[in-house]
Amino acid sequence: MNILIVFAHPEPQSLNGSLKDFAVAHLQQAGHQVQVSDLYAMQWKAPLDSDDTRERLIPGRFDPSRESRHAFEQGLQSDDIAAEQAKLLWADAVIFQFPLWWFSMPAIMKGWFERVYAYGFAYGVGEHSDTRWGNRYGEGTLAGKRAMLLVTTGGWESHYSARGINGPINDVLFPIQHGMLHYPGFHVLPPLVVYRTSRMDADRYTTVQQQLAQRLDGLWSDAPIAFRAQNGGEYQIPQLTLRDDVAAQQTGFAAHIDQ
């Protein structure tokens, strides 16, 4: 299989760097093809702006989604964007690896999504009408591929528990896992989260490696998070609210998982 690792950490000799190297070696030993987008090493351009197209549709006022659509459809995207889209299309599974900074991914990876997730590629795909709201949330360009977050954080597991002060980790990651991965069609595997990274010693590192190896071996067999499909009949369109009989009375992020 083909695996893409999108990696965001400024230091190759960090815990993240070590785990990334381990993942690459482990996957290759299992016979898989691996590509790594090491965003800091690539000096990835983070901000989405008017330089992302080689030729503007409208030279004056810059409309991000209109220009993204035009550039994508006409093959006018900047080369770095097109190259990452090709990697996504090549991959059977994608691992997004990053330290949790301020409860989300580093800016450089956020900018990867903003720029690579073009209109026509990751959003604005398929029919948008009163009965169908695009191919998204379970359908889309990346449908059938698998994705997994590999996240490190200095906080303790209890800080991210059901009643922990930072909020439950699955809720903290929902805008990413649901909003950025389920959205263009990925099957999203449960995340591997490494907590309390300041207290890492050789024993714990060995344990973390073993956990990671297990998750890499399960990339094709582990059950994805059961996010609901937008166009599967459970949502009213165009309101995009859950039908009354689906997860009745439930509200919030958890209602969008078929539990």
Add this chain to the structure above:
Amino acid sequence: MNILIVFAHPEPQSLNGSLKDFAVAHLQQAGHQVQVSDLYAMQWKAPLDSDDTRERLIPGRFDPSRESRHAFEQGLQSDDIAAEQAKLLWADAVIFQFPLWWFSMPAIMKGWFERVYAYGFAYGVGEHSDTRWGNRYGEGTLAGKRAMLLVTTGGWESHYSARGINGPINDVLFPIQHGMLHYPGFHVLPPLVVYRTSRMDADRYTTVQQQLAQRLDGLWSDAPIAFRAQNGGEYQIPQLTLRDDVAAQQTGFAAHIDQ
């Protein structure tokens, strides 16, 4: 009063640009002092990296938080970071204005937080022990100041409702409002969210301007979101989970608001 607007949109002639200009004029007419950090116009450097300090503590392996602490304490931060910290200290209220891209702030603003929120400035402040977990979540360098998000999105309000497919807007914004604003001490006002921006006409724009004017007039009097204080006795330390008798049985983001 002194108001800082941190603004992230690549096009000055956008809806966001117009609302920002309106906010500046409205606040100035009311006699306030206003500064704007227009991140795209400033070509703000988004990625946090080893260039953020003028002199490294450890020239080899780059440890983001250790270097941030050293640079902050020794006055070695790059000038752009120090300038933004000074604006935050100057401000009585800060408005963060951005289009919601992939359910969070644009990368350029995420990078503003990562770099400006230095160790010793926004985190790693105060005593960290078994009985006290730093001055954060209600205490800290920015305690007493007010913050408000001004957010635009293409989605409909129903898409962000209690059972809407994107998740409730307050949950989508929780990692920002709680994790990035309440954390260093801000009082966080409810956000002003402008939905369905593709259907903006002159009438709606007038209405939005009026809503914004009202919110700007209420910056000093509107009630903040009642996020709980970490060190106020409601959390167990160091686990940082809610005490059993606080919001008993409740889990998730909402448990951290005193309702």
